[in-house]
Amino acid sequence: MGTRAFPAGRPVTIRRAVARDAKRLTRLVRGSSAYEGLYASAVAGYRVGPDYIEAHRVFVAADADDHEGRVLGFYALVLAPPELDLLFVADEAQGRGMGRLLVAHMRSEARAAGVDRVKVVSHVPAEDFYHRVGAVRTGTVFANPPAVQWDRPEFEFRI
Secondary structure (H helix, E strand, O other), X not given: OEEEEOOOOOEEEEEEOOHHHHHHHHHHHHHOHHHOHHHHHHOOOOOOOHHHHHHOEXXXXXXXXXXXXXXXXXXXXXXXXXXXXXXXXXXXXXXXXXXXXXXXXXXXXXXXXXXXXXXXXXOHHHHHHHHHOOOEEEEEEOOEOOOEOOOEEEEEEEO
C-alpha cells in the first residue's frame, strides 16, 4: 500500500483489494462507458466476487483525500499463468494518467513475484492505450460468442 501523486495533482492510494470491495469493483466494471452499446454483453452480469479478490492480486486505486474510499480504478494480476486479467478506470478518471499509474504498479508487482512477462487480452477500444504503456502486440484472441462476439487484440508486457 502507498500513496502516490495522481498525475492530475491529487494523491491516490493503491492498496490490495479486500472482500468488501467486491460490490464497488463490480459496479465499476458494469458501469464502464467503454462497454456500452456493442460491447455491453461482455460485462452484462459480470461479477468481481470476494473469492476472485482472495484468489488473485487485485489492487484498488482510491482518492487518498476521499474518506468514502471512492474507487478510481483497479486491476487484477493473475500469476499462473501471468495475465493482467482486469484493468478498469472509472469514467471520471479517464484520460488523467490513472491507467498508466495502475500499469506501473502492476509491473512492479509482477517483478516482485518473479514474473518476466504478463499477457493481456485487450478490450478493442483499449488497444491504443496498451501500445502507449509499453505492451507489445502478440496476436488475436478470436470471438467467443455469446458473451464476446468480436476478436480482441492480445498483448504482452515484458517485465
